[in-house]
Amino acid sequence: MPAVSPRRSSALGAAPAAAGPGTRTLCIDIGGTGVKAIILDAEGVPLTDRVRLETPQPATPKRVLDCIWKLIAPLGPFHRISVGFPGVVVDGVTMTAPNLHPTWKSFELAKALAEATRRPVRVLNDAGVQGYGVIEGYGVEMLITLGTGMGCSLFLDGKYVPNLELAHHPFHGGKTYEEWVGNAALERVGKKRWNHHVKAVIEQIEPIWNPRKLYIGGGNARRVKLKLPPNVSIVPNVAGLLGGIALWHDRDHPKAAPATRARPRARPR
Numbered sequence: 318m319p320a321v322s323p324r325r326s327s328a329l330g331a332a333p334a335a336a337g338p339g340t341r342t343l344c345i346d347i348g349g350t351g352v353k354a355i356i357l358d359a360e361g362v363p364l365t366d367r368v369r370l371e372t373p374q375p376a377t378p379k380r381v382l383d384c385i386w387k388l389i390a391p392l393g394p395f396h397r398i399s400v401g402f403p404g405v406v407v408d409g410v411t412m413t414a415p416n417l418h419p420t421w422k423s424f425e426l427a428k429a430l431a432e433a434t435r436r437p438v439r440v441l442n443d444a445g446v447q448g449y450g451v452i453e454g455y456g457v458e459m460l461i462t463l464g465t466g467m468g469c470s471l472f473l474d475g476k477y478v479p480n481l482e483l484a485h486h487p488f489h490g491g492k493t494y495e496e497w498v499g500n501a502a503l504e505r506v507g508k509k510r511w512n513h514h515v516k517a518v519i520e521q522i523e524p525i526w527n528p529r530k531l532y533i534g535g536g537n538a539r540r541v542k543l544k545l546p547p548n549v550s551i552v553p554n555v556a557g558l559l560g561g562i563a564l565w566h567d568r569d570h571p572k573a574a575p576a577t578r579a580r581p582r583a584r585p586r
Contacts, residue, residue: 343395343436344561345385346443347402348372349416349465350500350536352381353558354388356395361562365392367555376417378424382433398436399561401443402426403468405480409440409574415485415495416465427574438574439564443557444468445477447534450560451552459528460552462535463515467495471526494518500537508540516543 340359345352353369370388373380404414409427427438447470448460454475462468467484470477484495496502498518503511515533522531523546531549533541538551545551 340397341393341395342562342565343389343392343398344446344558345389345398345400346446346557346561347381347400347417348443348536348557349376349403352384352388354385354392355555355558356392357559357562361559363559367558368392372417376414377420378418378426378429381417382429385430386433396436397565398430398434398438399446399564400426400430400438400440401446401557401561402440403443403466405482406440406442407480409438411440413482425574431574431576435576437576440574441477441564442468442470442480444470444534445479446560446564447552447554447557448472448477448532448560449563450556450558451532451534453530456529457527458530458532459522459526460532460534461518461522462557463498463533463537463541464500464535466499468535469494471528488521489517503537503540508542511540512542515541519543519546519549 338359341364342357343354344357345354350372351369352372353367355363355367356365358364368388368391370384373384402411403416404421405412409425411421411424411426414421427440430438444460444462447462448458451460452458452472452475456474458472460470469481469483471481472478485493488494488497497514498511502514506514519531529548532552533549534552534554534556536554538554541551
């Protein structure tokens, strides 16, 4: 099977979503500062190196999709696509994107990717995908991501509770969680004070949500220099890609945009 490219998609036959020994899943992580991708085998083991490009600015759907085409071109063939997106996602449609561009509102991301690649696509909030990459699968587990903004995902016995936007909830001094621990806050107050902010967020989350496990991920997780409670741990940012395999598990997954026959490529704004 040839590598997928939107320019050559008419040469491809429709590929099944069902996993087999040779199934290759393209996992894409769209972030406010970087877009990343990797291909996993049927067991979720990486088959390629992780590749990354800077998120284009302004980060409109068209510019981000163009970035994705460049990013995935050298990775080789794949049968299906998982995407982590930094905002609320409902049935493959992006409803919010606070750190990208307003034109993402109500954008059919899964459909656009499925039509361009003729591969089935599933899209989930990026913190949800990263959570799937680290959770143990029982009890209440929670993940917060520290990056351009702040992401959050909640799981109960391994099942994802969709679109928990804790980052935009008021937290302290009239500011939201994201304004308190996002990258802009890190640059404004410096690492030492920012770590105190992160500590305050953890201390607020613990007695309200009472997670059995609380994971801290995202690009700025490596800057956390705190003595963490026993149930709190730092997780690698690559989990935001590795968790993509879970979107194809029957236990709990978003609706897929199906692979399509030859159609004109979607034209995002």
